Amino acid sequence: MPGAVRVAPEPCVTIPPKLPPGGKTQKSSHPPMKSLETTLPPGAKCVRCKGRATIPMPSHNANFCPDCFVKYFETAVERGLKKFPISSSTPLLVAVSGGKDSLAAWNILHELGYATRGLHIRLGIEGFSEASAEAVAAFARERSLPWVEHSIEAVLGFSIPTIHRKMRRKICSLCGMLKRQLLNRLSIQEGYDTVVVGHNLDDEAGRLLGNIVRNRHQYLDKQTPFLPSTHPRLTAKCKPLYRVEAREIRIYCSLKSIRPVELNCPLSRGATSHRFKEALDFLEENMPGTKRDFLFTFLKRRKPSPSPRPFQDCTLCGEPSYGELCSVCNLLALLRKMDQPHPGDVGS
Ligand code: AMP
Ligand code: FES
Numbered sequence: 129m130p131g132a133v134r135v136a137p138e139p140c141v142t143i144p145p146k147l148p149p150g151g152k153t154q155k156s157s158h159p160p161m162k163s164l165e166t167t168l169p170p171g172a173k174c175v176r177c178k179g180r181a182t183i184p185m186p187s188h189n190a191n192f193c194p195d196c197f198v199k200y201f202e203t204a205v206e207r208g209l210k211k212f213p214i215s216s217s218t219p220l221l222v223a224v225s226g227g228k229d230s231l232a233a234w235n236i237l238h239e240l241g242y243a244t245r246g247l248h249i250r251l252g253i254e255g256f257s258e259a260s261a262e263a264v265a266a267f268a269r270e271r272s273l274p275w276v277e278h279s280i281e282a283v284l285g286f287s288i289p290t291i292h293r294k295m296r297r298k299i300c301s302l303c304g305m306l307k308r309q310l311l312n313r314l315s316i317q318e319g320y321d322t323v324v325v326g327h328n329l330d331d332e333a334g335r336l337l338g339n340i341v342r343n344r345h346q347y348l349d350k351q352t353p354f355l356p357s358t359h360p361r362l363t364a365k366c367k368p369l370y371r372v373e374a375r376e377i378r379i380y381c382s383l384k385s386i387r388p389v390e391l392n393c394p395l396s397r398g399a400t401s402h403r404f405k406e407a408l409d410f411l412e413e414n415m416p417g418t419k420r421d422f423l424f425t426f427l428k429r430r431k432p433s434p435s436p437r438p439f440q441d442c443t444l445c446g447e448p449s450y451g452e453l454c455s456v457c458n459l460l461a462l463l464r465k466m467d468q469p470h471p472g473d474v475g476s
């Protein structure tokens with residue numbers, strides 16, 4: 129298998145015991161969350177069980193105790209999953225970056241009884257990539273979950289920092305395109321037809337705002353938490369965390385002892401996608417609930433996509449493509465051209 133550098137053993141999947149229902153007199157099954165306990169007064173009550181609330185949820189105009197928070201979180205994700213055309217017997221390949229979102233998505237799907245396998249793409253970013261893979265490895269080891277790692281350099285011949293250096297431009301959108309393409313190709317190679325990604329409510333709302341502000345209406349069709357396959361070589365893509373906020377995922381990870389990578393990608397500083405999320409954070413702070421209203425209203429009113437643009441086969445790699453060459457082959461051709469000596473340099 130080209131590019132595969134590590135495969136964990138097949139696990140015997142164990143489903144952890146269900147959490148006890150929250151209750152006033154019940155001892156919490158979760159460790160205390162110091163940073164959150166200070167934000168609510170000692171008399172604050174959980175809206176569900178009336179026990180001591182330690183987690184403020186302004187966008188829901190509610191406060192939760194840790195047990196009821198986890199219940200809320202699981203219910204929100206299950207509500208999303210019910211809208212997808214998948215069942216608990218659908219094998220799911222979870223794209224795991226080592227960040228909080230994809231690890232939380234993997235955890236919840238595993239706890240709900242889905243047969244999951246992780247797929248991590250090593251990007252070759254010094255320090256960040258090692259730490260990311262280690263976060264995935266630790267998570268999988270602790271839960272005896274199977275995963276596989278592929279290196280972008282082994283698959284394409286270039287690491288992300290090399291592409292960044294050669295292209296001399298912001299790398300995030302290129303990196304995003306390569307990750308999307310590779311996730312699709314590798315998941316088919318691994319025998320899956322549905323891939324899970326960790327995008328959350330903030331990601332989706334930020335992307336929606338960006339597409340509207342820039343008048344990119346052609347992308348709005350693809351802005352959906354479940355993207356069905358439209359070609360035999362395209363996997364379906366689902367986003368089980370689209371109903372929960374980044375902040376809620378952070379809390380969930382802390383309560384579930386999930387330890388995501390703590391570093392941010394050093395190449396993504398200043399990415400424009402961050403600006404749209406910050407704009408929504410500003411609105412959310414002043415008008416709690418804005419972010420979810422914005423996204424959910426869009427999704428509710430969204431018209432079914434018109435028939436998809438027809439694909440042709442990339443003349444170099446055979447993958448589905450809108451043009452003669454797919455976006456990966458286009459980029460690789462450009463990078464290889466840069467490696468060739470300039471005619472004027474010969475003999476100098
Ligand atoms: P990002 O575009 O970095 O916000 O990532 C969005 C989602 O893509 C993550 O939640 C993961 O599901 C997936 N993803 C990102 N980076 C990787 C990676 N290196 N390997 C596998 N999946 C990834
Ligand atoms: Fe892609 Fe940082 S993860 S540029």
Ligand code: ZN
Pocket residue numbers: 442443444445446447453454455456457458
């Ligand atoms: Zn191609």
